[in-house]
Amino acid sequence: GAGVSQSPSNKVTEKGKDVELRCDPISGHTALYWYRQSLGQGLEFLIYFQGNSAPDKSGLPSDRFSAERTGGSVSTLTIQRTQQEDSAVYLCASSPGKSREKLFFGSGTQLSVL
Amino acid sequence: GEDVEQSLFLSVREGDSSVINCTYTDSSSTYLYWYKQEPGAGLQLLTYIFSNMDMKQDQRLTVLLNKKDKHLSLRIADTQTGDSAIYFCAESMGTDKLIFGTGTRLQVFP
Numbered sequence: 001g002a003g004v005s006q007s008p009s010n011k012v013t014e015k016g017k018d019v020e021l022r023c024d025p026i027s028g029h030t031a032l033y034w035y036r037q038s039l040g041q042g043l044e045f046l047i048y049f050q051g052n053s054a055p056d057k058s059g060l061p062s063d064r065f066s067a068e069r070t071g072g073s074v075s076t077l078t079i080q081r082t083q084q085e086d087s088a089v090y091l092c093a094s095s096p097g098k099s100r101e102k103l104f105f106g107s108g109t110q111l112s113v114l
Numbered sequence: 115g116e117d118v119e120q121s122l123f124l125s126v127r128e129g130d131s132s133v134i135n136c137t138y139t140d141s142s143s144t145y146l147y148w149y150k151q152e153p154g155a156g157l158q159l160l161t162y163i164f165s166n167m168d169m170k171q172d173q174r175l176t177v178l179l180n181k182k183d184k185h186l187s188l189r190i191a192d193t194q195t196g197d198s199a200i201y202f203c204a205e206s207m208g209t210d211k212l213i214f215g216t217g218t219r220l221q222v223f224p
Binding site: 004033035041042043045048056058059091093102103105106107108 | 118155204213
């Protein structure tokens with residue numbers, strides 16, 4: 001596609017359930033990022049993939065959060081046993097190679113945990 | 115620590131200039147960025163500046179960098195209602211990771 005695509009755009013779940021959020025980066029982009037945007041707060045870095053290198057997971061808030069990137073393209077962010085404080089907009093971004101001049105962001109997934 | 119700080123709100127009259135300020139912590143940052151987020155949308159890159167530059171101008175946008183004080187600003191000339199959005203500054207750390215500020219909500223009134 002022409003841009004970064006995220007699905008679903010909205011997700012409502014019950015506390016304790018697992019959720020999977022998907023990100024389709026721009027074709028050919030080797031770098032992929034996940035950020036979390038909570039109401040009234042900035043963007044919180046979660047995880048970063050670059051090519052075949054080991055991902056930078058330093059921003060994952062707990063072991064309930066995990067992410068994978070299959071075949072260097074699509075990425076899935078999984079949150080296990082969701083809590084109400086996980087409610088936020090989860091944003092994915094990609095960039096070509098190591099070019100940090102421009103990240104292309106998706107529109108995000110609004111996660112609401114009831 | 116990795117703190118990028120911004121004021122939360124700015125309100126300006128249409129036609130005036132807007133100045134959005136940001137302070138960052140990592141003196142080794144090589145790039146500093148300004149992103150814009152319109153309601154319900156992802157972030158879009160507005161402009162960026164290399165750390166060896168003091169100023170960059172791009173049409174109505176002027177970025178000023180004070181490396182000594184680790185201070186970055188974005189000036190929008192002739193602010194329009196379409197400029198109303200949240201503006202994020204970001205720094206690149208030693209790796210490729212970008213650290214974003216809390217965002218400044220700019221409101222433009224007629």
